[in-house]
Amino acid sequence: MSRDLPAPPGGRPDTLSAVPRQRRPRWAAPDPVDQLAERHREFIAAAVHPDEIAALLESDGMSDDRTRERYGCRNSFALAEELYERVERAHPEPSGPAPDPWRIGLLGCLLRGVVFALPGLAYVLGAPLLAGPGDGSGLPAGTVPLLAGALCGWMWNQGLAHRAYSWLGLGDRDACRRALAGGAPVGALLCTAVARLAAGDGDPGAVFFAAGEACYLGAATVLLVLGRERALLYSLSPMTAGALFALVQPVPVWARLSLLAGSLAAVVLLAAREVAPAVRQLRPGSVTLLAASDGAEEKDRVSPRLAASLPYAFFGLGIGVLVLYAAVGDVIAHEGRGSVATPAAVALTLSMGPAEWLLYRFRSGGLAGLRATSTPGAFWRATTVTLVQCMACYLASLLILAHATAALWPGAPRLDAVHFAGLLLLGAVLWTGLLLQSFGAVLGAAAVCCATALTQTVALAAYPGDPHAVGLLVYGGAATLQATLVCGLLGRATAHR
Template identity: 45%
Template sequence: MSGPLRLLSGDGDSLPVIPRPRTRTRARPSWAKDPIDELAERLMEQVAVAVHPYEVAALLESDGLTGDQITARYGRPDLFTLAEDLHARVPRHYPEPPPAPDPWRPDHLRCALRGLVFALPGLAYVLGAGLWHGTADVSGLIVSALAAWAWNQALSHRAYLRLAAGGQAAAGRTLRIGAPAGALGAAATGLAVSGPGMGAAFAAGQSCYLGAASVLLVLGRERVLLLTLLPVAAGAGAVQLWQPPAALAPVLLSATVLLAVLAAGHALRAAVRCAPEAAGPTPTLLRSLPYGLFGLAAGVLAALAGADEPRSVVALTLSMGFAEWLLYRYRSLALTALRESTGGRGFVLRAGRALAYCLGAYLAVLALGSLIAGIRPAPLLGLGAVLWTALLLQAFSLAWLPAAVTLASAAAEAAASLASLPLGPAQLSCRTAAAAVLVAAACRLLGRPTAHR
């Protein structure tokens, strides 16, 4: 000892209690930066997306931070306390996910090609106008076309179902049986109505072409189908410039039918030879029935429109490619609305705007066509609204309602025609009512997010 211990009086047997100095943490100067702030700044992006402090703790542990470093450098007793502090300091920020690819982005070239193959077959009636005579031949052509449209609409739907469930091979087998059967039935119908003659022959060629065209369209051979129409297009152009020999029209029409049938046969052979895929359950025939009924109703409406104003049918067929493009466009806009909406009401408004935009664009094109053709726009716009809205509902597998509405409209117009009522007012009232019902149904049914899955 360096010196004697001083004893207090009365306490000779004990040592005095010497107060122990208090441990005081030296206050950090105001100019010194908090190391936790430095850590938060360095890890800001990772901490900002964390939904719980445990995620921050895992991040710190993976960063190699030890318990001694936490205590000495950051003044926190353990890893989880530091993680909670960081989680509280950094505001939450969840980045938007990258935009997903749009599965409904319209294929402009494909829609243009389909528009051409929808419109160019009408030139066959210009080229072959002198091949049929009398009411019987015309009636046979119309009835045959209606039968072919109804059958091929139902067949195409069923083939698309088989294509989705079992691939090209399954769709090819369906078309290999259905297309010849439909062509034979439509040709027989035309023969029964018109009797033997050039009208029945034209109806048979028309039926064969429509069946072959359905095969090529379902299997995605639009370019091939366009090439098969070149003889008819060239012949119709020649008619406008000079008077070709009378025998040229049957040759060119037969060439188009033959080329289409050969192309369809080749496409079917290639499809059937494709490797079979794991097929799902076979869809029932009843699922395709409303599509056939809609094809029949649409054909009746087009025939009645042609009887009143033939140029309206031309304008309608020329607009079909743009109509199909707008169907894709609506589905794309609806998908964007579904992604951007945060509530049901917001989605309903966005979906309604998309419907108004697409339907308005289609009617604007028809109005321009009626102006160029010099026909009354109102009946054509009503028919266009009915057909486009019905096709839109069908694209969402809502088939029975548009089939029923279009059938009712077609039946009412046909009854007015048979009763010798003024066709213009009857067409306008029937089509306006049908369009109003279909648009209201589209707003209600397609305004539900579950419809766009």
């Protein structure tokens, strides 16, 4: 049905006047338009445009002739505009609780934190591979190649995980598996090569250990991206039990290596099984079938840009350097005894579970603030309160974990106020960086963390000493910068999507 009637001779469609309605006295019958408005009041009040009402009228069989004769309007569109003006807007709230996509269970986040921390126990079992005189910096034998391989692995796998998650966000799980199947082995080879170069002519045991570490990081990335945390935890159980036993009783070298190799093999096999379905599609003979099934959709498929994953990779590198400096500070304070799996590093790693859960809680609080406030200033104040609460909870959990690991760690050095202050500032840098990353401002977080890591490296090279004292100043500056970036984004509703 068209909006207007055919034009009369010499006239225009939009100049056709409606049939005038006579004024009704109070004793007369009610206005039919009012009756119609009352009958459909709920629908009309929720309409955002008169055309919605016109569609309802037409679906009820309302013709233009009936509209003119009964309601005195030119057509159903004019009647719809009249009804839209007579009924006040009243958009109903959705029934039931408001949807919150940021709700997540605490237990799952704590499980991920444990999974992140358990590989640190491998250094306890791998101590025979790292035997030998310490280097000139006071670190245990093999520390430098291990750190070099670990940093390379964190950087590579952070970028790989972002690319895989990007494919998942596009709904293409097979492409995610193919990205992981190709990226994880390449990353393991790259990390092994970096560790070999850092070792030079010595430390063959450390290079061997670093190769296993690189394979584990790649396989664990596959399992974590695909949501197989429990399978990863079960695979690490033998190594975990052996390491805990080795802390109190001597364990033969062959048993140590067997436990390490067994857990590593289990993790790698599980990761291979997860990506196998997508890899099988690329075998000769199945590529044609895959292309035929995609058809014309292949041309329209949006592929994540490789450059989009680079900030995440550099963010992983910057955070990795800062965490390793905290661990190295513990080793130096312990006069070169032990390994890089120190109480500070373990506490920071375990705290990733509460950090993840509190990030979700903050995003949930931001969504609630959007619904409960009506001005940008009120929304900024509401999200600021939520931010302070979540940050305080994270730092409190980190402090508790630091005290617990220092108390339970065999022969751990005594932690003073400077040590704890530096650890809390580093935790603030870590959590605000993750928050910026969730806001989509990962470039700023990566720039601050990498600049902080470079500053600490230069400061320690120029003024050798206690890394904790240097870190206290460096972490404080980085935490202030990132907190400023976060505060600038708190009032933007688009940052809380």
